[in-house]
Amino acid sequence: MHIVAYLKDALSALGELFYPPVCSSCGNHLFKNETEICQMCIRRLPRTYFEKRPYENQVSIMMWGRCRVECGFALFYYRKGERVQQLLHDVKYRGNQKLGVELGKQLGKLINQANPNLFDELIPIPLHPRKKRIRGFNQAEVICNGLAEVLCIPVNSSDVYRKTHTTSQTKKGRFERWQNVEDIFDVANAEQLKNKHLLVVDDVITTGSTLEACINQLTAIEGVKVSVATIACAAL
Incomplete structure (x- = not known):
């Protein structure tokens, strides 16, 4: 076993010698302590700083009157054609799960600064089994894996499920999005899940329709409180 591990490490080091890892955002070489995205890009990407006001920010306010949300977190602002969208596409459509985990870790660090030890479980927004088979993974679950490493909270990917396969939300308006996900x-x-504070996780929040549909199912359970965390939030 030690020989196998040694050979794997040697092959990995050899691969990095000829194909050094680069930042998924800027394309520059990564330093030894960096994974998938460099610290410079993390600092330069459009941060929301919602963790400074977790109970009253764009994410939590978006849900007022629609569903009960305790806190809202988002790491970056999302604008079409900009780097945050490219990073999320890299995770979602190009299968870069390592990047998804690293973004989850970065999100976890800011949540830890604001509300350590507040949540009981992480709930990734589920994909329909058909879509998960096609994609091979659920990007929200991948992000949760990164969050779990930092927050030391278990990921619960089995107790909430998507019972209806829906079409893509990308080109739909707000009302169409809500119709598309109602009761799914x-x-x-x-x-x-009774009496737990659950952190529901997705990759990006735009109109909030998908999160709303999921949260309303959870808050119908006795004693459940729900907060929301996403890598990105659509800029107003």
Whole structure:
């Protein structure tokens, strides 16, 4: 086993010698302590700083009157054609799961600064099984894996599921998005979730329709509180 591990490390080092890892955002070489995205880009990307006002920011306010949300977090602002969109596309459509995990870690660090030890479980917005088979993974679950490493909170990807396969939300208006996702989620084990504070996680929030549909299922359970965390939030 030690020989196998040594060979893997040697091959990895050799690969990095000829194909050094580069930042997914700017394309520059990464330093030894950097993974998938360089610290310079993390500092330069459009941060929201919602963690400074977790109970009253664009994410939490977006949900007022629609569903009960305790806190809202988003790492970056999202604008079409800019680098944050490119990073999320790299995760979602090009299968860069390592980048998804690293973005989850970065999100976890800011949540830890604002509200350490506040949540009981991480709930990734589920994909329909058909879409998950096609893509091979759920990007929200990948982000949760990064969050879990920093927050030391378990990921619960089994108790909430998507029961209806829907078309893409990308080109739909706000009302169409809401119609597209209404009643598409269900809870498999409500008893297990009672009296917990759940952090629901997705890659990006635009109109909030998908999150709203999921949160309304969860807050119908006795004693459940819900907060929201996303890598990006659409800029106003």
